[in-house]
Amino acid sequence: MYFIQLNQMFNFWKATIMTKKKLTTASGRPYSEKQDSMTAGPRGPILLQDYYLHEQMAHFNRERIPERVVHANGSGAFGTFKVTNDISKYTRAKLFSKVGNECKVLARFSTVGGEKGSADTERDPRGFAVKFYTEDGNWDLVGNNTPVFFIKDPKKFADFIHTQKRDPRSNMQSQTMRWDYWSLNPESLHQLMTLFSDRGTPDGYRKMNGYGSHTFSMVNDKNERVWVKYHFKTLQGNHTLTDQQAEELKGKDPDYAQRDLINAIDSGDFPKWALKIQVMTEEQAKSFRWNPFDLTKIWPHGDYPLIDVGVMELNKVPDNYFAEVEQAAFNPSNLIDGLDVSPDKMLQGRLLSYPDAHRYRLGANYEQIPVNRPICPVHNYQRDGAMTVNGNHGSAPNYHPNSFDDIEADKSHKVPPMKLESDIADFYDRNENDDDHYTQPGLLFREVMNDQEKKNTISNFVGAMSQIDGPKRDEIINRQLGHFAKADKELAMEIAKGLKFDFKA
Numbered sequence: 001m002y003f004i005q006l007n008q009m010f011n012f013w014k015a016t017i018m019t020k021k022k023l024t025t026a027s028g029r030p031y032s033e034k035q036d037s038m039t040a041g042p043r044g045p046i047l048l049q050d051y052y053l054h055e056q057m058a059h060f061n062r063e064r065i066p067e068r069v070v071h072a073n074g075s076g077a078f079g080t081f082k083v084t085n086d087i088s089k090y091t092r093a094k095l096f097s098k099v100g101n102e103c104k105v106l107a108r109f110s111t112v113g114g115e116k117g118s119a120d121t122e123r124d125p126r127g128f129a130v131k132f133y134t135e136d137g138n139w140d141l142v143g144n145n146t147p148v149f150f151i152k153d154p155k156k157f158a159d160f161i162h163t164q165k166r167d168p169r170s171n172m173q174s175q176t177m178r179w180d181y182w183s184l185n186p187e188s189l190h191q192l193m194t195l196f197s198d199r200g201t202p203d204g205y206r207k208m209n210g211y212g213s214h215t216f217s218m219v220n221d222k223n224e225r226v227w228v229k230y231h232f233k234t235l236q237g238n239h240t241l242t243d244q245q246a247e248e249l250k251g252k253d254p255d256y257a258q259r260d261l262i263n264a265i266d267s268g269d270f271p272k273w274a275l276k277i278q279v280m281t282e283e284q285a286k287s288f289r290w291n292p293f294d295l296t297k298i299w300p301h302g303d304y305p306l307i308d309v310g311v312m313e314l315n316k317v318p319d320n321y322f323a324e325v326e327q328a329a330f331n332p333s334n335l336i337d338g339l340d341v342s343p344d345k346m347l348q349g350r351l352l353s354y355p356d357a358h359r360y361r362l363g364a365n366y367e368q369i370p371v372n373r374p375i376c377p378v379h380n381y382q383r384d385g386a387m388t389v390n391g392n393h394g395s396a397p398n399y400h401p402n403s404f405d406d407i408e409a410d411k412s413h414k415v416p417p418m419k420l421e422s423d424i425a426d427f428y429d430r431n432e433n434d435d436d437h438y439t440q441p442g443l444l445f446r447e448v449m450n451d452q453e454k455k456n457t458i459s460n461f462v463g464a465m466s467q468i469d470g471p472k473r474d475e476i477i478n479r480q481l482g483h484f485a486k487a488d489k490e491l492a493m494e495i496a497k498g499l500k501f502d503f504k505a
């Protein structure tokens, strides 16, 4: 299991042994002594002039950057994406202009709530973020391994995430916080059904699907828009861990998913996913039973079948994790011509949140970091800022309009206007169908899960909910069972039985 890491060191040693290099400071001054500090006399004290020592200590003190506020623990790999089916009638994106087109990708998989270094097998959604380096710029599809999410309004995100992190006093994770929140936000039910099935503990990152989850849009060369959902189907087969297996692995091998991904790629067993889309026309959207932009709902595959797009293969482990994975900045607003957004409120919120997070975590010029840099030329009037390392556009004019360069805003990339439902700004109450948090979770339980999956899901719910404690315990459990009952009575009664809780549906 551990052999790959040893081989890496050996390969590095073989590759570098022939070329002797001098140890230097960051400014290039050669070291004459690496182990001992410069002292007055053999027993010290240390002299202030030992800059080698200062530089080393000072740089070390600055090694940590803020971890991602969510999805801190993750693994990444490079690879390629290849178009296998013609979808050019939906999009004018050059990447999809013909079958056989290819581009480089970076994928990063992650857990959500845990800190960097937390266990890979926690029950949690998995992040599934892909950066496509296309000739038209970077397209980032920043999804999860679940097609829906816990909430449908970005205003709820920070509070929801607080419940997944640590209790302010005990500094421990708390099932009481989680179920209190979920039971007060029944729109989370659909996501909970997936999270507490064994899909909530996937067997590593290779054997799970990915979903763009939101409704996005595509725009074709006639400037027509369709609504789109993205699906990455694993070609390794869907494999999950039972709750018990996941718990055991947390202790035995907290880096289980990272190790699985690296070992597979390093041994030539390159993981692959088929990218597919669902398409809904603007007309169909008007009569869809639910709000088509509601992130807590799926589009039934029977009505909106999957259409093949291409295949992603991961075939290279980044040489340096910090440089190419920790510093990777994925951003749902990184779109390319022909791929666009939708009114989905969560997506709209994320368009702002991610670049803001990157500016805090990596700095204003995060797009200049090599792993984030687009492969196409970048022309704009952004200048200066900490860590400007791209030449800062040299002597080119730094204002627009000007009489000296020929940079223009190209109107051919304009997308069609989005028709709004209303022009009245307000905090809208949801309509009846938007508050249907129960039909799809019920269908998932009754019609998608087999008997074993149902059994495991119930047992996983019982395991987590039995940890709810404190004076509000009964109130929280009762409220949550009420939601389960609205989705499926048997589900609620079985969980109540497992909890030995007196519940009347």
Ligand code: HEM
Residues within 6 Å of the ligand: 067, 068, 069, 070, 071, 074, 108, 109, 110, 126, 127, 128, 129, 142, 143, 144, 149, 153, 154, 155, 157, 211, 212, 213, 214, 328, 329, 330, 346, 347, 349, 350, 353, 354, 357, 358, 361
């Ligand atoms: C990471 C915000 C919903 C998938 C992040 C980060 C923030 C954030 C601030 C850290 C970015 C960084 O520091 O690099 C939000 C907000 C949301 C939301 C405000 C809702 C309004 C979602 C949803 C999905 C998702 C619905 C999936 C469909 C991810 C993934 C990452 C991430 C995969 C990690 C990206 C990486 O690997 O670097 N999110 N998020 N998020 N989020 Fe969200």
